[in-house]
Amino acid sequence: MSMVPTLLSVEGLTKSYGGVHAVRGVSFELRAGEILALIGPNGAGKSTCFDMLNGQNIPDSGRIRVLGAETTGKKPRVIWRMGVGRTFQIAATFPTMTVRENVQVALVSHGGQLFNLWASTARHARDEAGRLLDLVGMGAYAERPCGELAYGDVKRLELAIALANQPKLLLMDEPTAGMAPRERVELMRLTARIAREQSIGVLFTEHDMDVVFEHADRILVLNRGSLIAEGSPEEVRGNAQVRAIYLGEGLVYDARHREGASA
Numbered sequence: 001m002s003m004v005p006t007l008l009s010v011e012g013l014t015k016s017y018g019g020v021h022a023v024r025g026v027s028f029e030l031r032a033g034e035i036l037a038l039i040g041p042n043g044a045g046k047s048t049c050f051d052m053l054n055g056q057n058i059p060d061s062g063r064i065r066v067l068g069a070e071t072t073g074k075k076p077r078v079i080w081r082m083g084v085g086r087t088f089q090i091a092a093t094f095p096t097m098t099v100r101e102n103v104q105v106a107l108v109s110h111g112g113q114l115f116n117l118w119a120s121t122a123r124h125a126r127d128e129a130g131r132l133l134d135l136v137g138m139g140a141y142a143e144r145p146c147g148e149l150a151y152g153d154v155k156r157l158e159l160a161i162a163l164a165n166q167p168k169l170l171l172m173d174e175p176t177a178g179m180a181p182r183e184r185v186e187l188m189r190l191t192a193r194i195a196r197e198q199s200i201g202v203l204f205t206e207h208d209m210d211v212v213f214e215h216a217d218r219i220l221v222l223n224r225g226s227l228i229a230e231g232s233p234e235e236v237r238g239n240a241q242v243r244a245i246y247l248g249e250g251l252v253y254d255a256r257h258r259e260g261a262s263a
Protein backbone atom coordinates (compact mmCIF):
# COMPACT_ATOMS: atom_id res chain seq x y z
CA MET A 1 0.00 0.00 0.00
CA SER A 2 1.26 3.45 -0.91
CA MET A 3 2.41 5.64 1.99
CA VAL A 4 2.47 8.77 -0.19
CA PRO A 5 -0.06 11.20 1.30
CA THR A 6 -3.15 12.29 -0.61
CA LEU A 7 -2.63 15.95 -1.37
CA LEU A 8 -5.81 16.83 -3.19
CA SER A 9 -9.12 15.09 -2.82
CA VAL A 10 -12.04 16.10 -5.07
CA GLU A 11 -15.46 14.57 -4.56
CA GLY A 12 -18.54 15.03 -6.73
CA LEU A 13 -17.57 18.45 -8.07
CA THR A 14 -20.49 19.93 -10.01
CA LYS A 15 -21.16 23.24 -11.77
CA SER A 16 -23.89 24.32 -14.19
CA TYR A 17 -24.46 27.55 -16.09
CA GLY A 18 -28.18 27.71 -16.72
CA GLY A 19 -28.83 24.55 -18.71
CA VAL A 20 -25.15 23.87 -19.43
CA HIS A 21 -23.68 21.16 -17.19
CA ALA A 22 -20.10 22.37 -17.32
CA VAL A 23 -18.79 19.91 -14.67
CA ARG A 24 -20.76 16.88 -13.49
CA GLY A 25 -19.84 14.92 -10.38
CA VAL A 26 -16.08 14.89 -10.92
CA SER A 27 -14.05 12.98 -8.29
CA PHE A 28 -10.34 12.26 -8.19
CA GLU A 29 -7.27 12.31 -5.95
CA LEU A 30 -3.75 13.59 -6.40
CA ARG A 31 -0.76 12.41 -4.37
CA ALA A 32 2.36 14.29 -3.28
CA GLY A 33 4.99 14.34 -6.02
CA GLU A 34 2.51 13.23 -8.67
CA ILE A 35 2.07 14.94 -12.05
CA LEU A 36 -1.57 14.69 -13.07
CA ALA A 37 -2.91 15.97 -16.41
CA LEU A 38 -6.50 17.08 -16.95
CA ILE A 39 -7.39 16.79 -20.63
CA GLY A 40 -10.51 16.89 -22.77
CA PRO A 41 -11.81 18.46 -25.96
CA ASN A 42 -12.89 22.11 -26.12
CA GLY A 43 -15.76 22.83 -23.73
CA ALA A 44 -15.14 19.63 -21.72
CA GLY A 45 -15.05 21.55 -18.43
CA LYS A 46 -11.31 21.78 -17.74
CA SER A 47 -11.20 25.51 -17.01
CA THR A 48 -14.34 25.35 -14.89
CA CYS A 49 -12.80 22.52 -12.85
CA PHE A 50 -9.54 24.39 -12.47
CA ASP A 51 -11.22 27.60 -11.42
CA MET A 52 -13.17 25.77 -8.72
CA LEU A 53 -9.92 24.31 -7.39
CA ASN A 54 -8.22 27.71 -7.16
CA GLY A 55 -11.28 29.51 -5.78
CA GLN A 56 -12.15 31.65 -8.77
CA ASN A 57 -15.40 29.76 -9.26
CA ILE A 58 -17.74 28.34 -6.61
CA PRO A 59 -19.07 24.80 -7.15
CA ASP A 60 -22.81 24.06 -7.01
CA SER A 61 -21.94 20.94 -5.03
CA GLY A 62 -19.02 18.70 -4.18
CA ARG A 63 -15.99 18.93 -1.92
CA ILE A 64 -12.37 19.90 -2.40
CA ARG A 65 -9.78 19.12 0.27
CA VAL A 66 -6.08 19.92 0.31
CA LEU A 67 -4.13 17.74 2.76
CA GLY A 68 -7.42 17.06 4.52
CA ALA A 69 -8.40 20.73 4.93
CA GLU A 70 -11.55 21.86 3.17
CA THR A 71 -10.98 24.54 0.52
CA THR A 72 -14.40 24.33 -1.19
CA GLY A 73 -15.76 27.80 -2.00
CA LYS A 74 -12.90 29.63 -0.24
CA LYS A 75 -11.44 32.78 -1.81
CA PRO A 76 -8.40 32.45 -4.14
CA ARG A 77 -6.09 34.20 -1.68
CA VAL A 78 -7.11 31.92 1.18
CA ILE A 79 -6.57 28.84 -0.98
CA TRP A 80 -3.19 30.21 -2.07
CA ARG A 81 -2.25 30.61 1.61
CA MET A 82 -3.27 27.01 2.22
CA GLY A 83 -0.49 25.92 -0.15
CA VAL A 84 -2.13 25.89 -3.56
CA GLY A 85 0.08 27.71 -6.07
CA ARG A 86 -0.74 28.40 -9.67
CA THR A 87 0.78 29.54 -12.91
CA PHE A 88 -1.19 31.35 -15.57
CA GLN A 89 -1.74 30.83 -19.28
CA ILE A 90 -0.72 34.43 -19.77
CA ALA A 91 2.41 35.16 -17.79
CA ALA A 92 1.76 37.40 -14.79
CA THR A 93 4.95 39.31 -13.98
CA PHE A 94 5.99 42.95 -13.50
CA PRO A 95 7.85 43.89 -16.72
CA THR A 96 9.78 46.92 -15.41
CA MET A 97 11.13 45.15 -12.32
CA THR A 98 14.13 42.85 -12.53
CA VAL A 99 13.75 39.10 -12.61
CA ARG A 100 15.04 38.89 -9.02
CA GLU A 101 12.66 41.62 -7.81
CA ASN A 102 9.71 39.74 -9.28
CA VAL A 103 10.59 36.72 -7.14
CA GLN A 104 11.30 38.95 -4.11
CA VAL A 105 7.80 40.43 -4.38
CA ALA A 106 6.35 36.92 -4.31
CA LEU A 107 8.51 35.91 -1.32
CA VAL A 108 7.66 39.00 0.70
CA SER A 109 4.00 38.69 -0.19
CA HIS A 110 4.08 35.05 0.98
CA GLY A 111 5.33 36.37 4.31
CA GLY A 112 2.23 38.60 4.43
CA GLN A 113 4.15 41.90 4.06
CA LEU A 114 3.92 44.73 1.59
CA PHE A 115 6.85 44.89 -0.79
CA ASN A 116 9.39 47.64 -0.15
CA LEU A 117 12.72 47.16 -1.92
CA TRP A 118 14.67 48.79 0.91
CA ALA A 119 13.07 47.01 3.85
CA SER A 120 15.02 44.28 5.63
CA THR A 121 12.50 41.59 4.65
CA ALA A 122 13.12 42.40 0.98
CA ARG A 123 16.88 42.17 1.54
CA HIS A 124 16.50 38.77 3.17
CA ALA A 125 14.29 37.66 0.31
CA ARG A 126 17.08 38.63 -2.11
CA ASP A 127 19.15 35.51 -1.40
CA GLU A 128 16.16 33.25 -1.37
CA ALA A 129 15.07 34.72 -4.72
CA GLY A 130 18.55 33.89 -6.07
CA ARG A 131 18.18 30.31 -4.85
CA LEU A 132 14.80 29.91 -6.56
CA LEU A 133 16.13 31.45 -9.78
CA ASP A 134 19.07 29.01 -9.75
CA LEU A 135 16.61 26.17 -9.25
CA VAL A 136 14.76 27.05 -12.47
CA GLY A 137 18.00 27.82 -14.35
CA MET A 138 17.45 31.59 -14.38
CA GLY A 139 20.24 32.71 -12.03
CA ALA A 140 22.16 34.42 -14.85
CA TYR A 141 19.15 36.61 -15.67
CA ALA A 142 18.51 37.83 -12.12
CA GLU A 143 19.32 41.52 -12.70
CA ARG A 144 17.62 41.87 -16.11
CA PRO A 145 14.32 43.72 -16.44
CA CYS A 146 11.60 41.14 -16.74
CA GLY A 147 10.20 42.85 -19.85
CA GLU A 148 13.36 41.89 -21.80
CA LEU A 149 13.00 38.14 -21.29
CA ALA A 150 12.13 35.68 -24.02
CA TYR A 151 8.74 34.04 -23.55
CA GLY A 152 10.14 30.66 -22.46
CA ASP A 153 12.24 32.38 -19.79
CA VAL A 154 9.18 34.26 -18.49
CA LYS A 155 7.49 30.90 -18.00
CA ARG A 156 10.48 29.63 -15.98
CA LEU A 157 10.36 32.81 -13.93
CA GLU A 158 6.66 32.21 -13.34
CA LEU A 159 7.52 28.79 -11.98
CA ALA A 160 10.03 30.37 -9.56
CA ILE A 161 7.34 32.87 -8.49
CA ALA A 162 4.85 30.05 -7.89
CA LEU A 163 7.48 28.15 -5.85
CA ALA A 164 8.06 31.22 -3.64
CA ASN A 165 4.75 30.42 -1.96
CA GLN A 166 6.13 26.96 -1.01
CA PRO A 167 3.13 25.27 -2.60
CA LYS A 168 2.10 21.74 -1.75
CA LEU A 169 -0.06 21.66 -4.83
CA LEU A 170 0.67 23.50 -8.07
CA LEU A 171 -2.10 24.20 -10.57
CA MET A 172 -0.81 24.89 -14.08
CA ASP A 173 -3.28 26.04 -16.70
CA GLU A 174 -1.79 25.19 -20.09
CA PRO A 175 1.76 25.80 -18.88
CA THR A 176 3.36 25.44 -22.30
CA ALA A 177 0.87 27.48 -24.35
CA GLY A 178 2.65 29.73 -26.84
CA MET A 179 6.04 28.01 -26.41
CA ALA A 180 8.23 26.36 -29.04
CA PRO A 181 8.25 22.52 -28.88
CA ARG A 182 11.73 22.28 -27.39
CA GLU A 183 10.95 24.86 -24.71
CA ARG A 184 7.79 22.92 -23.83
CA VAL A 185 9.75 19.75 -23.12
CA GLU A 186 12.32 21.66 -21.06
CA LEU A 187 9.72 23.46 -18.94
CA MET A 188 7.81 20.27 -18.20
CA ARG A 189 11.00 18.33 -17.39
CA LEU A 190 12.01 21.08 -15.01
CA THR A 191 8.57 21.16 -13.40
CA ALA A 192 8.49 17.37 -13.00
CA ARG A 193 11.97 17.30 -11.47
CA ILE A 194 11.19 20.01 -8.93
CA ALA A 195 7.79 18.47 -8.12
CA ARG A 196 9.37 15.06 -7.42
CA GLU A 197 12.27 16.47 -5.43
CA GLN A 198 10.00 18.62 -3.26
CA SER A 199 6.97 16.26 -3.16
CA ILE A 200 4.77 18.91 -4.76
CA GLY A 201 1.66 17.62 -6.53
CA VAL A 202 1.04 19.12 -9.96
CA LEU A 203 -2.28 19.28 -11.78
CA PHE A 204 -2.09 20.69 -15.29
CA THR A 205 -4.38 21.21 -18.26
CA GLU A 206 -2.83 20.97 -21.68
CA HIS A 207 -3.86 20.77 -25.31
CA ASP A 208 -0.48 19.46 -26.50
CA MET A 209 -0.79 15.67 -26.31
CA ASP A 210 2.96 15.15 -26.68
CA VAL A 211 3.48 17.12 -23.47
CA VAL A 212 0.70 15.21 -21.70
CA PHE A 213 1.80 11.70 -22.66
CA GLU A 214 5.45 12.39 -22.06
CA HIS A 215 5.22 14.08 -18.66
CA ALA A 216 2.06 13.05 -16.81
CA ASP A 217 2.18 10.19 -14.31
CA ARG A 218 -1.57 9.91 -14.61
CA ILE A 219 -4.21 11.44 -16.89
CA LEU A 220 -7.83 12.43 -16.25
CA VAL A 221 -10.05 12.75 -19.31
CA LEU A 222 -13.11 15.00 -19.19
CA ASN A 223 -15.82 15.02 -21.81
CA ARG A 224 -18.95 17.17 -21.58
CA GLY A 225 -18.32 17.77 -17.91
CA SER A 226 -17.88 14.12 -16.88
CA LEU A 227 -14.73 12.17 -16.15
CA ILE A 228 -14.71 9.40 -18.76
CA ALA A 229 -11.26 7.92 -18.19
CA GLU A 230 -8.47 7.98 -15.63
CA GLY A 231 -5.17 6.13 -15.60
CA SER A 232 -1.56 5.95 -16.69
CA PRO A 233 -0.63 7.35 -20.12
CA GLU A 234 -0.64 3.78 -21.49
CA GLU A 235 -4.09 3.05 -20.10
CA VAL A 236 -5.55 6.29 -21.39
CA ARG A 237 -3.95 5.89 -24.80
CA GLY A 238 -5.49 2.43 -25.11
CA ASN A 239 -8.97 3.55 -24.00
CA ALA A 240 -11.44 3.17 -26.88
CA GLN A 241 -13.76 5.95 -25.64
CA VAL A 242 -10.87 8.39 -25.36
CA ARG A 243 -9.65 7.48 -28.84
CA ALA A 244 -13.14 8.02 -30.23
CA ILE A 245 -13.41 11.46 -28.63
CA TYR A 246 -9.99 12.52 -29.84
CA LEU A 247 -10.32 11.09 -33.34
CA GLY A 248 -9.18 13.87 -35.60
CA GLU A 249 -7.76 15.86 -32.66
CA GLY A 250 -4.30 14.34 -32.59
CA LEU A 251 -4.32 11.61 -29.94
CA VAL A 252 -4.76 8.67 -32.31
CA TYR A 253 -2.24 10.10 -34.69
CA ASP A 254 0.11 10.75 -31.80
CA ALA A 255 -0.12 7.16 -30.54
CA ARG A 256 0.67 5.78 -34.01
CA HIS A 257 3.43 8.27 -34.47
CA ARG A 258 5.03 7.16 -31.19
CA GLU A 259 4.59 3.45 -31.90
CA GLY A 260 6.27 4.06 -35.24
CA ALA A 261 9.02 6.13 -33.64
CA SER A 262 9.88 3.50 -31.01
CA ALA A 263 9.81 0.58 -33.48
Ligand SMILES: Nc1ncnc2c1ncn2[C@@H]1O[C@H](COP(=O)(O)OP(=O)(O)OP(=O)(O)O)[C@@H](O)[C@H]1O
Pocket residue numbers: 017020021022040041042043044045046047048049
Ligand atom coordinates in the same frame (compact mmCIF):
# COMPACT_ATOMS: atom_id res chain seq x y z
N1 LIG B 1 -19.27 31.72 -17.42
C1 LIG B 1 -19.91 30.82 -18.19
N2 LIG B 1 -21.20 31.03 -18.53
C2 LIG B 1 -21.86 30.12 -19.29
N3 LIG B 1 -21.31 28.98 -19.76
C3 LIG B 1 -20.03 28.73 -19.44
C4 LIG B 1 -19.27 29.63 -18.64
N4 LIG B 1 -18.01 29.12 -18.51
C5 LIG B 1 -18.01 27.96 -19.18
N5 LIG B 1 -19.21 27.71 -19.74
C6 LIG B 1 -19.59 26.53 -20.52
O1 LIG B 1 -19.24 25.39 -19.75
C7 LIG B 1 -18.70 24.36 -20.58
C8 LIG B 1 -17.31 24.00 -20.10
O2 LIG B 1 -16.43 25.10 -20.38
P1 LIG B 1 -14.89 25.14 -19.96
O3 LIG B 1 -14.36 26.46 -20.37
O4 LIG B 1 -14.75 24.75 -18.54
O5 LIG B 1 -14.27 23.99 -20.89
P2 LIG B 1 -12.75 23.72 -21.26
O6 LIG B 1 -12.58 22.23 -21.24
O7 LIG B 1 -11.84 24.49 -20.39
O8 LIG B 1 -12.67 24.25 -22.76
P3 LIG B 1 -11.40 24.84 -23.58
O9 LIG B 1 -10.46 23.72 -23.81
O10 LIG B 1 -12.05 25.32 -24.85
O11 LIG B 1 -10.82 25.96 -22.76
C9 LIG B 1 -18.75 24.88 -22.01
O12 LIG B 1 -19.95 24.42 -22.61
C10 LIG B 1 -18.80 26.40 -21.82
O13 LIG B 1 -19.46 27.02 -22.90
